Amino acid sequence: MHLPYTTPLTSSFVKVFFPMQIEVMFEFAAAHQLPNHPGRCQRMHGHNYKLIVAVAGEVDAHTGFVADFSDIENICNEAVLKKVDHTCFNDYLENPTAERIVQWMWPLLKGRLPGLCELRLFETSACAVVYRGP
Numbered sequence: 001m002h003l004p005y006t007t008p009l010t011s012s013f014v015k016v017f018f019p020m021q022i023e024v025m026f027e028f029a030a031a032h033q034l035p036n037h038p039g040r041c042q043r044m045h046g047h048n049y050k051l052i053v054a055v056a057g058e059v060d061a062h063t064g065f066v067a068d069f070s071d072i073e074n075i076c077n078e079a080v081l082k083k084v085d086h087t088c089f090n091d092y093l094e095n096p097t098a099e100r101i102v103q104w105m106w107p108l109l110k111g112r113l114p115g116l117c118e119l120r121l122f123e124t125s126a127c128a129v130v131y132r133g134p
């Protein structure tokens with residue numbers, strides 16, 4: 001089954017039908033405090049987050065791309081990075097765990113980023129959450 005790149009896709013559809021996935025990594029710094037955490041994360045603190053945005057789709061016969069990396073960079077910078085870098089996630093979310101943060105980011109990107117299939121957010125170099133939203 002071949003679909004044009006511009007077809008709006010749900011992430012579950014993308015996962016099933018497209019063997020090619022491309023990814024762009026972003027870095028940003030932000031603060032948060034977790035009100036329901038039993039330990040030190042209840043206090044305000046910051047992270048140097050890494051966000052990996054994945055897009056799946058057909059490899060275009062002419063360009064050889066699933067999508068242009070710079071288009072993905074521009075869309076993500078405009079929709080998410082400008083909003084979150086050097087801010088406090090508690091301004092947006094009551095309990096901004098990494099899980100809640102990617103759930104909040106997903107609709108900011110979906111619709112603007114055709115083929116969006118996965119967000120991977122590293123809170124530290126060793127710990128990440130992966131979200132494949134609706």
Ligand SMILES: [Zn+2]
Nearest residue numbers: 032041045047
């Ligand atoms: Zn934290």
